[in-house]
Amino acid sequence: MLTKYQFNRFLYQLSLPKKVAVSVYGDAQGYCNRVEQIIKDNFGANTEIVFYKSSSPDCWNN
Secondary structure (H helix, E strand, O other), X not given: OOOHHHHHHHHHHHHOOOEEEEEEXXXXXXXXXXXXXXXXXXXXXXXXXXXXXXXXXOOOOO
């Protein structure tokens, strides 16, 4: 039987994304570095991050 803490920790782990896609406008390496650090700090070092150009075919732009 799980304790309340263990159960809440389990639910928290289920809610974390395993993969994140980030649209990048132009040549913005500094932006990518900052975003990568923020994502890893908040979601964990094992989160896979995919960066793609905002001008990519079939990319939704607003």
